[in-house]
Amino acid sequence: MPSERLTVRGASDVGRFPGAAPPTMVELTIQKEGEKKQDEGACRRWFKKMCPCCCKRQNTNSSSNTFRRLKFDVERLLSEMKLSVRSVDLLSSKTGRNRQEHHTDVYHGDELIIRRGQTFQIELELNRPFNAVTDKLHLDLKTGPLPMVSKGTHVIIPLVDHLEDERWEAKIVLDNGNRVKLSVNSPANAVIGLYGLSVTTCTLRGEAATTHNSSKNIIMLFNPWCEEDTVFLDDEEERKEYVLNDTGRIYYGTEKQIGARTWNFGQFHERILDACLFILEKSDMPPSGRRDPVNVVRVVSALINAQDDFGVLVGNWSGNYSDGVSPAAWSSSVEILRKYHSSDGTPVSYGQCWVFSGVTTTVLRCLGIPARSVTNFQSAHDTDVSLTTDVYFNEDMEPIDYLNSDSVWNFHVWNDCWMARPDLPPGNGGWQAVDSTPQETSQGTFRCGPASVNAIRSGQVYLKHDTPFVFAEVNSDKIYWQRSLDGTFSQIHSEKKAVGHCISTKAVGSEERADITHLYKHQEGSEEERIAVETASRFGSKPEVYSAPMAEDVGVEVKMEGEGPRMGTDAKLSILVKNLSSQPRRATLHSQAAVMYYTGVLKGTIKKDQIPVELLPNEEKTIEWVLPYQQYQNQLVDQAALMLTLSGRVSETQQVLASQTSFRLRTPDLNITPLGEAVVGKEMAAKITFTNPLPRTLKSVVFRVEGLEHEPDVGGHSTVTLTEHFIPTQPGPRKLVASLDCKQLSQVHGVADIVVVEK
Numbered sequence: 001m002p003s004e005r006l007t008v009r010g011a012s013d014v015g016r017f018p019g020a021a022p023p024t025m026v027e028l029t030i031q032k033e034g035e036k037k038q039d040e041g042a043c044r045r046w047f048k049k050m051c052p053c054c055c056k057r058q059n060t061n062s063s064s065n066t067f068r069r070l071k072f073d074v075e076r077l078l079s080e081m082k083l084s085v086r087s088v089d090l091l092s093s094k095t096g097r098n099r100q101e102h103h104t105d106v107y108h109g110d111e112l113i114i115r116r117g118q119t120f121q122i123e124l125e126l127n128r129p130f131n132a133v134t135d136k137l138h139l140d141l142k143t144g145p146l147p148m149v150s151k152g153t154h155v156i157i158p159l160v161d162h163l164e165d166e167r168w169e170a171k172i173v174l175d176n177g178n179r180v181k182l183s184v185n186s187p188a189n190a191v192i193g194l195y196g197l198s199v200t201t202c203t204l205r206g207e208a209a210t211t212h213n214s215s216k217n218i219i220m221l222f223n224p225w226c227e228e229d230t231v232f233l234d235d236e237e238e239r240k241e242y243v244l245n246d247t248g249r250i251y252y253g254t255e256k257q258i259g260a261r262t263w264n265f266g267q268f269h270e271r272i273l274d275a276c277l278f279i280l281e282k283s284d285m286p287p288s289g290r291r292d293p294v295n296v297v298r299v300v301s302a303l304i305n306a307q308d309d310f311g312v313l314v315g316n317w318s319g320n321y322s323d324g325v326s327p328a329a330w331s332s333s334v335e336i337l338r339k340y341h342s343s344d345g346t347p348v349s350y351g352q353c354w355v356f357s358g359v360t361t362t363v364l365r366c367l368g369i370p371a372r373s374v375t376n377f378q379s380a381h382d383t384d385v386s387l388t389t390d391v392y393f394n395e396d397m398e399p400i401d402y403l404n405s406d407s408v409w410n411f412h413v414w415n416d417c418w419m420a421r422p423d424l425p426p427g428n429g430g431w432q433a434v435d436s437t438p439q440e441t442s443q444g445t446f447r448c449g450p451a452s453v454n455a456i457r458s459g460q461v462y463l464k465h466d467t468p469f470v471f472a473e474v475n476s477d478k479i480y481w482q483r484s485l486d487g488t489f490s491q492i493h494s495e496k497k498a499v500g501h502c503i504s505t506k507a508v509g510s511e512e513r514a515d516i517t518h519l520y521k522h523q524e525g526s527e528e529e530r531i532a533v534e535t536a537s538r539f540g541s542k543p544e545v546y547s548a549p550m551a552e553d554v555g556v557e558v559k560m561e562g563e564g565p566r567m568g569t570d571a572k573l574s575i576l577v578k579n580l581s582s583q584p585r586r587a588t589l590h591s592q593a594a595v596m597y598y599t600g601v602l603k604g605t606i607k608k609d610q611i612p613v614e615l616l617p618n619e620e621k622t623i624e625w626v627l628p629y630q631q632y633q634n635q636l637v638d639q640a641a642l643m644l645t646l647s648g649r650v651s652e653t654q655q656v657l658a659s660q661t662s663f664r665l666r667t668p669d670l671n672i673t674p675l676g677e678a679v680v681g682k683e684m685a686a687k688i689t690f691t692n693p694l695p696r697t698l699k700s701v702v703f704r705v706e707g708l709e710h711e712p713d714v715g716g717h718s719t720v721t722l723t724e725h726f727i728p729t730q731p732g733p734r735k736l737v738a739s740l741d742c743k744q745l746s747q748v749h750g751v752a753d754i755v756v757v758e759k
Contacts, residue, residue, distance in 0.1 A: 011654040067719060073118065081128055083201040085212035086178075089123040090197075103225060106244065108479035111216065115368060117188030120164065121173070124180045124199060130172070136202050139170055139184065139210075141195040142220065144287030145550070151682060152191050157184060166228065183227075188228035190651060191291045192220045192367065193275055196533040197329035198678045219273065222226065222293060222368030228419040231293050233370045241508045242370035242418065247735050248361065249506040250354045252514060252639070254410050254663050255377035257564040260513065262751040263358045263373070264332035266277065268364035275341035276366045279303050279312070282345055286423050293369055293419045294450055297434050303449035304360050304436035306347035306696050309445065312359060315438050317597055320738040324349025328746040329639065329704055331737045333362035340409050345423060352638070356436040359551050372419035372505045376431070378662070379412035380499040381439060382472035387461065387540035389478045391658070393492075395485060397590065397639065408499055410596070410641050411439070412473065412663045414448070416505070419701050421452055424463050428452035431519065433470045442466050459532035461539050471536050474500035474611040475521045475529070479545055480658045491545060493656040496533075499522045522597065554615070556589070556652050558661040567640060567665040568693040568734060569629040577645065579615035587613045589648040593627055595635045596643045606631050607644075613648075632665075633696075638746055668693050670738050670750030672705075675723070678734070678756040683727050686732035686752065688738050691719045697740050705738040728756040 050649035091098050092112035098120045100106040102327055114120045130137070139157040148156035163185045174181035195218040202209035213419050223229040235237050246265050253259040280290060283303055289295040303311040313336065316327065327350050330336065336348050336359055351359075357373045364371035380389040383405045392403040414435035419431045432450030442465065451467040452460075456475075461468040479497035481489040500521055507514040522529035537543050549744060555578045565571035578586045593607040594676045607627055615621060625644070632642065641664045648657040668691055675685040688705060692698055697712040705724045714720050728734065734756050740748035 003133060014542060028495060030299040046062060055504075060750055077235060081209065081211065083130070083203060084127045084210040085124055085199045086127055087125045088197065088199060088212065088214040088216075089125070089216065090218065091121055091123060091497075095486040102223075103244065104221070106246075107273055108268060109273075111219055113219045113221065114186075114272070115221050115226065115229075116186050116190040116192065116225045117166075117226035117229050118227055119183050119185045121181055121183050122197075124182065124193060126178045126180060126201075129177055131182050132195065133202050134181070136204065136209075138199045138200055139182075140200060140685045141168075143191055143193045143195045143220075148288075150588050151286070152291060153188075153287045155195075171323040173517050186220070188223065189230075190220055190227050191287060192222055192296070193280060193290050194467070202468065214733045219277070224368060224370050224418070230422070231369050232420075233418050237508055240371065240505075243257050243365055243368065246365075248373060249511060249513070250358060250373050250413060251375035251504040252411050252413070253377075253431055254564075254641075255501040256560045257664055257666060258504065258513065259664075259666075259747065261331065261354075261739075261747075261749050262352075263361075264334060264735070264737055265358065265362040265365060266332055266334035267354060267362045269334050271338055271341060271367055272362065273468050275337040276363045278341050278345070278651045279363060282310075293417075294465075295422070295425065296367065297364070297369065297417055297419075297432070297450045298447055300360060301434050301436045301449055302445045304363070305351075305438040307438035307446040310347055310349060310706070311349055312336065314347045314349045315352065315356070316350035317352060317638070317704075321350050326350065326702075326746070327355050329702060329739055329741040330355050330358075331704065331739050331749060333359045337362065344553055351563055353409075353411075354413040357415050360415045360434065360436045362419050364415070372416050372655055373413055374416050375411050375413045375504045376474055376500060376501045376520075377411050378499045378502070379409040379473050380476045380478075381407045381409060381412075382469065382476060383440070383466060384541055385735060386542040386545075387476055387536050388542060388545055389472070391478065391480045391660075392489065392540075393480065393482045395483055397649070399645070400483065408478070408660070408662070410639065410664065414470075416453065417450060417459065421450075424455070426704060428454050428460075428463060435466075435470070435735060440469060443607070456520055456758050457522065457532065459535035461536045464662075467642075468536070468539065472499075474503065475533060475536075475671075476500075478534060478660075479542075480656065482656075487606055493658045494545075495658070496530075498660075506712060512740045552655065554579055554585050554655055555589065556648075556657050558644060558646070558659060560663060561667060563620075564663055565665055566693065567667050567697075569631070570629055571642070571663070571665060572642065573625045573661070573663070575611070575625055576620065577613050577620060577623065578620045582617045583652065584617060585653075586651045587621075587648045589613055589646050589657065590641060591625065592645045594643050594645070595632065595637060596641045596700060597639070602613055603637055604635070606635050633694075636665070636744075640667065640746070659754065665749050667745060670703075670740060670748060672736050672738055672750045672752035674736060674752055674754050678728050678754045679759055680731050680756055681759050682730055683725055685723050685725045686736050688722045688724060688750070690714065690740060692745075694744065696744070698744050701742040701745075703738065703740055704738065728754075731756050731758050 013590045090112040092110050094105045107113050112595050119748050138161050141155040144153045155168050157170050162171045163169050163171050166187045170182045170184045173183045197213050197214040200209050200211045222231045224231050224243050225232040246267055249260045250263045251258055283299040286297050305311050306314045339348050360369045361373050368627040389406045392400040392471050394400050416431040431453040434449030438446035451470045455463040455467050456471050461471050463485045478495040481494040482492045483489055485701045503520050504513050557576045559574040589611040591609040592605055594605045595603040646659045671689040673687040678684055693712045695716045701714050703710040736752045738750050
């Protein structure tokens with residue numbers, strides 16, 4: 001049998017053969033005796049000169065020994081080659097293990113999007129096999145403009161044999177030749193945001209290390225599925241609703257006429273995650289602050305409005321939106337955030353409370369913080385930290401407009417977000433109120449929250465952040481004051497159930513409305529509720545208001561039939577007056593109807609009346625009140641809201657009667673009918689039908705559906721039908737949302753459900 005001969009080509013490492021150059025390649029070949037000898041090159045001649053004994057012709061046994069010896073030498077040469085990384089695979093496919101396990105497979109794009117406190121895997125291609133005995137390897141993750149190890153923005157991840165929770169570590173889980181798969185663990189308090197990844201390798205001999213920078217970044221999010229994360233939410237159905245659901249319902253109107261509109265949060269759409277990270281980067285918060293959801297929420301609350309920091313949305317309650325988009329016309333956060341991001345942070349025009357809330361829900365869910373939009377009906381705006389809503393009258397019982405800065409909005413929309421609050425006493429974690437609508441400043445910036453909903457409920461307004469303001473919105477008493485001839489004011493009446501009604505959010509797993517008033521306040525009139533109000537008032541600017549006794553044997557209440565009056569018809573309400581005493585009572589009720597912005601700011605009075613009332617002992621009397629269409633048709637503003645104010649004095653007891661009732665004129669819905677099969681990438685259509693409820697032509701009507709616009713005129717009491725073509729881009733159950741807006745009519749919208757299938 002012919003013997004084998006070994007040939008080593010290429011230079012060896014420094015130290016074994018003096019004077020040799022650094023190695024570039026070592027190649028092992030075997031030549032059998034009897035085969036034609038190839039021409040010797042310069043390297044082989046050099047090798048024969050340096051080690052002639054290895055190149056002599058030998059017998060079979062000695063040749064075999066030589067083969068084994070040189071094979072060992074070659075393996076040693078290979079192990080002594082400098083280790084380097086050729087490429088990094090972040091295993092970021094939407095269908096791969098990483099994004100499936102981290103619940104990020106629904107995000108658009110192929111970046112590695114992961115959640116903190118959970119392991120993920122990456123794969124390295126090396127220039128040679130990894131030797132666990134002689135090789136060293138570690139990962140570097142860096143975020144922010146000036147990464148620092150001490151701040152947690154530069155993370156050095158060592159290679160370990162066993163992974164442990166709550167620390168940055170990596171472990172080899174698969175070693176296949178030149179390819180190595182690592183399992184990487186992150187702590188549950190890691191800084192969230194965009195990270196750059198690099199891999200550093202070296203050997204134990206201590207020569208210079210080599211570093212490979214990954215061409216792709218890693219995005220780290222909060223993790224509601226991780227028990228150690230402060231945003232952990234332990235109910236899977238709630239996680240699906242408050243983190244993964246990309247559509248929802250936002251409520252508006254009045255407590256007796258609650259309307260609902262579908263909102264496309266769209267947190268997983270293309271470029272939305274980039275826009276959310278851009279918002280964080282635009283803030284003054286250092287990257288190290290992004291580990292705490294309290295900090296992140298305060299930043300989001302400030303930057304969703306553009307009041308003082310060039311945030312996302314410009315607020316506008318003037319009624320003039322000619323240089324932007326009417327707040328009522330938006331039905332999605334996607335267009336707003338894309339426009340803000342693509343313009344490098346130019347604020348978008350315009351927004352009001354439901355738009356601010358819808359965008360806030362999008363950003364928080366996108367970053368991994370459970371969030372929902374919440375509507376409070378009869379929502380107070382306390383401007384002087386009195387924790388009361390104050391109404392001032394002159395000597396003749398007429399409102400003093402310049403003093404009445406406090407207001408009660410028909411409705412106001414803010415957000416709840418879920419997190420633990422280790423910065424507060426135990427029991428104050430869970431839902432936190434956060435409000436991005438610019439109303440009052442907090443630490444010098446227009447923002448609000450997060451305020452513990454449990455603290456609000458119990459009146460612990462001394463707990464941060466902005467708890468007094470939110471408490472006043474939902475549970476302040478309405479105090480009426482009258483000016484005396486000497487210019488002083490005395491308290492003449494109080495309403496203990498005037499604000500904070502029907503606090504609403506979308507129910508988990510359904511399209512129904514969930515009433516969550518009980519989370520914000522105890523039952524109205526209960527001992528617990530009164531204790532909470534008095535506890536809070538001690539920290540306000542008027543703690544003495546609860547010392548004056550009130551005589552209340554005559555009551556007045558405004559009632560509405562069914563869902564209330566419709567736009568285009570006479571508005572009819574009922575005034576119920578009750579005598580609770582055993583004596584007759586007489587009074588004169590002054591009624592005043594005013595057009596109102598939904599924020600509680602009055603535009604102007606459109607009707608005044610005086611109504612004499614005489615009541616027998618224990619009698620109840622109903623008075624019909626009518627506002628003709630002709631009196632309001634040219635006066636309405638956003639939301640078609642009005643306020644009826646009643647005031648008077650009982651002759652026998654001098655008891656003051658006072659009541660304010662807001663209501664809106666109901667608008668029709670848009671009817672949406674899908675046409676054709678809903679298939680990803682295939683054009684389909686939807687038919688939109690609208691009937692004008694007014695006896696006048698609607699001018700410059702803007703229909704919006706799927707980001708497209710049409711501007712027809714619609715005649716009085718006429719019906720218009722539009723057919724809109726569009727292409728679905730995402731599979732599964734989806735919602736078609738359309739809206740209508742014009743000067744004479746707003747808050748008209750519709751929704752239709754479709755199921756989009758893959759092509």
